[in-house]
Amino acid sequence: MSGFPLTVGHRGRYGARPRGSSLRSWRWSDRVVYVLAWASGVMLCAVAGALVAYLAVRGVQYLSPSVLFSRPQPGLDQARTGGFLDPILGTLLITLIGVVLATPIAVASAVWVVEYGRPTWLARVVESSVEIVAGTPDIVIAIFGLALFQLGLFAPLSFTSAQGGVFGRSFLVAGAMMSLLALPSVFTAVRDGLEAIPGHQREGAFALGKTRVATIRRVLLPGVRPNIATGVTLGIGRIVGDTAIVLVLLGASLRLDPQSDVPGVGLLRGTGSTLTSYVYDNSPAGEGNAPQKAYAAAFVLLLLVLGLNSAVGAMSRRGAHAPVGRVGLGR
Amino acid sequence: MSVHEFSAVHRAGVEAEEVPPVRRIVLDRPPTVVVSEEGVRGAARRHAATVPGPERLSLSKVGVRYGEHAAVKDVSLSIRQGEVLALIGPSGCGKTTLLRTLNRLTELTPGARRSGSVLLDGDEVEQLENTALRARVSMVFQQPNPFPMSIFDNVAFALREQSRKRPGKRELEPRVIDALLRVGLYDEVAGDLDRPALRLSGGQQQRLCIARAIVQRPEVLLMDEPCSALDPSSTQAIEELIHELRGDLAIVIVTHNLQQAHRVADHVAFMYLGDLVEYGEVEQVFQSPRAQRTRDYVRGVFG
Amino acid sequence: MLKRLRNPWPDHRAERLLGAVACSVGLVIALMILFVAVRAWPTFAHNGLSWLGFGGDVDKQVGKMIYTGPKPPAAAYHLRAWPLVYGTLLSTGFAVLFGLVFALLSAIFIVEFAPGPVQRVITPVVRLLASVPSVIYGLVGILVLAPFVGNHVISGSEKQSVEYVVQLDGTGLVVAVVILTLMVTPIMIALIADALRSVPTAWREGAVALGVNPLRATLAVSLRAIRPAIVAAAVLACARALGEAVMLSMVSGSRAFTPKPIDGVVFLFEPLRTLAASIVENAEALNAPAVRSTVYAFALLLLFSAFALSLSAYLVKLPLRRYHAGAR
Numbered sequence: 001m002s003g004f005p006l007t008v009g010h011r012g013r014y015g016a017r018p019r020g021s022s023l024r025s026w027r028w029s030d031r032v033v034y035v036l037a038w039a040s041g042v043m044l045c046a047v048a049g050a051l052v053a054y055l056a057v058r059g060v061q062y063l064s065p066s067v068l069f070s071r072p073q074p075g076l077d078q079a080r081t082g083g084f085l086d087p088i089l090g091t092l093l094i095t096l097i098g099v100v101l102a103t104p105i106a107v108a109s110a111v112w113v114v115e116y117g118r119p120t121w122l123a124r125v126v127e128s129s130v131e132i133v134a135g136t137p138d139i140v141i142a143i144f145g146l147a148l149f150q151l152g153l154f155a156p157l158s159f160t161s162a163q164g165g166v167f168g169r170s171f172l173v174a175g176a177m178m179s180l181l182a183l184p185s186v187f188t189a190v191r192d193g194l195e196a197i198p199g200h201q202r203e204g205a206f207a208l209g210k211t212r213v214a215t216i217r218r219v220l221l222p223g224v225r226p227n228i229a230t231g232v233t234l235g236i237g238r239i240v241g242d243t244a245i246v247l248v249l250l251g252a253s254l255r256l257d258p259q260s261d262v263p264g265v266g267l268l269r270g271t272g273s274t275l276t277s278y279v280y281d282n283s284p285a286g287e288g289n290a291p292q293k294a295y296a297a298a299f300v301l302l303l304l305v306l307g308l309n310s311a312v313g314a315m316s317r318r319g320a321h322a323p324v325g326r327v328g329l330g331r
Numbered sequence: 332m333s334v335h336e337f338s339a340v341h342r343a344g345v346e347a348e349e350v351p352p353v354r355r356i357v358l359d360r361p362p363t364v365v366v367s368e369e370g371v372r373g374a375a376r377r378h379a380a381t382v383p384g385p386e387r388l389s390l391s392k393v394g395v396r397y398g399e400h401a402a403v404k405d406v407s408l409s410i411r412q413g414e415v416l417a418l419i420g421p422s423g424c425g426k427t428t429l430l431r432t433l434n435r436l437t438e439l440t441p442g443a444r445r446s447g448s449v450l451l452d453g454d455e456v457e458q459l460e461n462t463a464l465r466a467r468v469s470m471v472f473q474q475p476n477p478f479p480m481s482i483f484d485n486v487a488f489a490l491r492e493q494s495r496k497r498p499g500k501r502e503l504e505p506r507v508i509d510a511l512l513r514v515g516l517y518d519e520v521a522g523d524l525d526r527p528a529l530r531l532s533g534g535q536q537q538r539l540c541i542a543r544a545i546v547q548r549p550e551v552l553l554m555d556e557p558c559s560a561l562d563p564s565s566t567q568a569i570e571e572l573i574h575e576l577r578g579d580l581a582i583v584i585v586t587h588n589l590q591q592a593h594r595v596a597d598h599v600a601f602m603y604l605g606d607l608v609e610y611g612e613v614e615q616v617f618q619s620p621r622a623q624r625t626r627d628y629v630r631g632v633f634g
Numbered sequence: 635m636l637k638r639l640r641n642p643w644p645d646h647r648a649e650r651l652l653g654a655v656a657c658s659v660g661l662v663i664a665l666m667i668l669f670v671a672v673r674a675w676p677t678f679a680h681n682g683l684s685w686l687g688f689g690g691d692v693d694k695q696v697g698k699m700i701y702t703g704p705k706p707p708a709a710a711y712h713l714r715a716w717p718l719v720y721g722t723l724l725s726t727g728f729a730v731l732f733g734l735v736f737a738l739l740s741a742i743f744i745v746e747f748a749p750g751p752v753q754r755v756i757t758p759v760v761r762l763l764a765s766v767p768s769v770i771y772g773l774v775g776i777l778v779l780a781p782f783v784g785n786h787v788i789s790g791s792e793k794q795s796v797e798y799v800v801q802l803d804g805t806g807l808v809v810a811v812v813i814l815t816l817m818v819t820p821i822m823i824a825l826i827a828d829a830l831r832s833v834p835t836a837w838r839e840g841a842v843a844l845g846v847n848p849l850r851a852t853l854a855v856s857l858r859a860i861r862p863a864i865v866a867a868a869v870l871a872c873a874r875a876l877g878e879a880v881m882l883s884m885v886s887g888s889r890a891f892t893p894k895p896i897d898g899v900v901f902l903f904e905p906l907r908t909l910a911a912s913i914v915e916n917a918e919a920l921n922a923p924a925v926r927s928t929v930y931a932f933a934l935l936l937l938f939s940a941f942a943l944s945l946s947a948y949l950v951k952l953p954l955r956r957y958h959a960g961a962r
Binding site for chain 2: 019021022027028
C-alpha cells in the first residue's frame with residue numbers, strides 16, 4: 001500500500017532515470033529537518049537494538065531452566081542461589097485475578113454504553129470515568145487500594161494482625177486494583193468493536209423478532225470476540241508490566257506466602273512477589289545486590305511482553321471489527 | 332439532448348449571421364448560472380475565441396505500464412497554448428493515466444514505467460526536476476481537495492512552499508486576489524479570506540482548487556474530471572471558467588461526459604483500452620469520426 | 635419455572651443490570667477521589683495552601699513525621715512540598731519536550747524516508763518499546779546509565795564543589811530525564827506516525843501536484859492536519875511521565891533536592907524527587923498518620939494534575955476542529 005516514494009526519483013525505468021527534487025533546491029530549514037529526521041531514525045533503531053541486545057546478553061547469563069522453575073532460596077550467597085518460580089507464579093496469579101475481574105465489568109459497561117446508553121448524560125459519565133481510570137497514575141490507584149482495603153469491611157481479603165489492624169495487602173487486593181488497569185483496554189476495544197458493527201445487523205435481528213438481549217448475546221458479542229481478545233491481551237500487557245501496585249499492595253515477601261491453611265483462599269489472601277517487584281528488589285534500589293538475577297528476571301519479563309505484543313499483532317491481523325488499540329497502554 | 336441534436340444546433344449556429352460576443356466574467360457581478368439555450372449557443376463561441384499559440388506539450392509514442400499491465404500504449408499528441416484538449420473514453424481506457432503522466436504523478440505509484448517522450452517546451456519532462464515541472468504543469472482533481480487551512484493560505488500555498496525564502500503576506504496578497512478574480516470566486520469570499528476553506532460549498536471548493544493551481548501562472552493546466560463531483564450549476568460555472576482561462580494556458584481535460592467535451596474542447600482524443608483511437612478537432616470527431624469504435628462511443632453504443 | 639429460565643431476560647431488566655455495572659465504574663472513580671481526599675485532608679487543614687510553597691528539606695520534614703504517635707499535634711503535619719512539585723515539573727517538562735521533538739522527527743523519518751524493510755521492522759519495534767515495563771527502564775538506568783554518568787561524566791572537581799550539600803553519584807536530573815524521555819517517546823512516535831499515515835491522500839497528492847517536494851508537503855500540510863493527534867500524543871506522554879513512580883525513584887537520586895540552574899553544569903547532575911516517586915519512597919511508613927496524610931496529599935495533587943491534563947487537552951483541541959469540518 002505504499003502510496004508515496006520513499007526517496008523521490010529512484011525508480012527503474014526505460015531510458016534515463018527521472019530526476020527527482022534535488023536537495024539543492026530545498027529550503028535550508030528543510031535540509032536541516034531532513035538530516036535530523038534521518039539522525040532520529042537511526043538513533044531510534046540504535047537505541048532499541050542496544051536495549052534489547054543488552055538485556056538479552058546480561059539476562060541470559062544467569063538464566064537456565066532450573067532458575068525458571070526453582071524457588072527463591074534464602075542463602076548467604078544471594079547472588080548465586082535461587083530461582084524465580086515464585087515471582088513468575090505471582091505474576092500469573094495477579095494477572096488472572098485482574099483479568100477475571102476486569103473483563104465482565106468492561107464488557108458489560110461497553111455493551112450498555114453502546115446498545116442502551118440512556119440517559120445520555122449517564123453514558124457520557126461512564127465513558128469519562130473509564131478515561132479517567134485510564135489516565136490515573138498507577139501509584140495513585142495503588143494508594144487508593146490501600147485506603148480502601150484497609151477498611152474493616154474488607155478484612156477477609158487480607159491478613160489481619162493481632163491488634164486488629166487490617167493489613168490491606170494481598171493477592172486479592174492487588175489483583176482487584178490491577179483490574180482497574182486492564183479495564184480501559186477491554187472497554188475501549190469492545191466499545192469500538194460494537195460501534196463498528198453496522199446497524200443493519202442489529203435491525204435484521206430485530207426484524208426477526210429477537211429481543212435486544214438476545215441480539216446482544218447471539219449476534220453482537222460473538223462478533224466482537226476478537227476485540228475482547230485484543231483488549232484483554234493489551235490489559236494483560238499493562239498488568240504484567242506494572243510495578244507500583246505490586247510494591248504497595250502485595251506485601252513484601254519474596255516467596256508466595258499463604259495466609260491460612262485453606263489452599264486456594266490462603267494463597268489469595270496471602271502475599272508474594274511478581275517478576276516486576278523481583279526485578280526492583282534485586283536492583284540497587286531494593287535491598288538486593290544481585291544484579292544478575294535482576295537482569296535475568298527483566299529479560300524474562302521482556303520476552304513475556306514481546307510475546308503479548310506479537311499476540312496482539314496477530315489477532316488484529318486476523319481481523320477485529322475495529323482498529324485495535326495501538327500501544328500496550330490500553331488507550 | 333443527444334450529441335446529434337447538439338451538432339445540429341451547432342451547425343445552425345455557425346450558419347447564423349450573428350455570433351454572440353465572448354462572455355467575460357465581470358468583476359462586480361457574481362458568476363451567473365447559464366440557461367441551457369445559451370449553453371448550446373456557446374458552442375459557437377469557440378470560433379471567435381483565441382488563436383492557438385505555440386506548442387506546449389508534445390507527446391511522442393508514450394506508453395505507460397503498471398507492472399505487466401500496459402495502461403497506455405503508443406500515444407502521440409500535441410497540445411498548444413490557447414487550446415482545450417479533451418480526453419474521452421470509457422472507464423479504464425487509460426485517459427487518467429495519460430493525464431497523470433504529463434506531470435509525472437504516475438511516479439507516486441510503485442511499479443509504474445513510462446516509455447516514449449513527453450516534451451514540455453522542448454524539454455523532456457523526466458529531465459526536469461519534478462517540483463519545477465509541476466509548477467509549470469498544474470493539476471486539478473476530481474474531488475475538490477482544499478487543504479485544511481484558510482482560503483488565503485490555500486491559494487498562497489504553492490507560492491509559499493515553492494520558494495526558497497518564505498514570502499510575506501503582503502507580497503502574496505495581490506497574486507492571491509488575482510487568482511481568485513480569475514476564477515470568479517473573489518466576490519463570494521472577499522469578505523473573509525481567512526475562513527477555513529473546507530467550509531465552502533463543493534463548487535466553490537473546486538474553483539478554489541483551480542485558483543490554487545493557476546496562481547503560479549503554469550503553462551499547462553491538467554483537469555481530471557473536475558466536474559464529476561459537482562452539481563449542474565457549479566459544473567456550468569466551471570465550464571465557463573475553462574473558456575475564460577484558456578487564453579494563457581493549454582488545458583487538458585479528462586471527462587466521461589461527452590456533452591461536456593463537446594462544449595469546452597477544441598480537440599478531442601478518444602482512447603480505448605490504452606490505445607489512442609482517434610484524435611482530431613472536436614467537430615470532426617463528433618460528427619464524422621473516422622474509426623468505427625469512435626462512432627460507436629460517440630453514439631452511446633457503449634459507455 | 636423452567637420456562638422462565640429458558641426465556642431470555644426481558645430487555646428492561648438487562649438494561650438495568652448492565653447499567654448498574656457500568657455505573658460501578660463511575661462509582662469507583664468517585665470512591666477514589668473521596669478516599670484520597672479524606673485521607674489527605676489533615677495535611678491541607680494544618681498547612682493550608684502554603685503546603686505547596688518552599689521552605690526546608692522535605693526529607694527531614696517527613697522524617698520527623700514518622701516518629702509522631704497516633705494522634706500527632708498540628709505542627710507535625712508541617713511540610714513544604716515545592717521541591718517535589720518542582721522536581722515533577724522539571725522532569726516531566728523536559729522529557730515531554732525532548733520526546734516530542736524526537737518523536738516528530740522519527741515519525742517523519744518512518745513515514746517519509748525509511749526504506750520499505752526498515753519501515754516494516756520499525757513499527758513493531760516502536761510498539762514493543764512502548765510496552766516495556768518501566769522497571770526495566772529503571773534497571774538499565776540505575777545499573778548502566780547512572781554509574782556511567784557518575785564515573786565518567788561528572789568530574790571529580792564538580793563533585794567536590796557541592797560535596798557539603800549533596801552527593802553527586804550519577805543519579806539525578808540528567809539520567810532521570812533521559813530515561814523518562816526514552817519511556818514516553820515510543821508512544822508519541824506510534825501515535826504521530828499512525829496519524830501521518832491516515833492523512834487523506836487527496837491532500838498529499840494535491841500538494842505534490844502543485845510542485846512541492848515531499849518533505850515540504852508533509853511539513854506544510856500533514857503536520858497541520860494532524861495537530862489534534864500531536865496534542866493527544868503530548869498529553870498522553872505528560873500523563874505517563876507524571877505518574878511514573880518506580881523508575882524515577884530508582885534513578886532520580888537519593889534526596890528531595892531542588893536542582894538550581896544557577897549552579898551551572900552541575901545543575902544537570904543534581905538529584906531530585908518527584909511527587910510520584912515520593913509516594914513510593916514513603917509507602918512503608920504509612921502507619922504514622924502524619925506521613926499517611928502527607929502521602930495522600932501527594933496522591934491528590936497527582937490526581938488533580940491528571941484531570942487538568944485531560945481537560946486542557948480537550949480545550950486545546952476544540953479550536954483546531956474548525957479547520958477539519960468534514961475531514962478529520
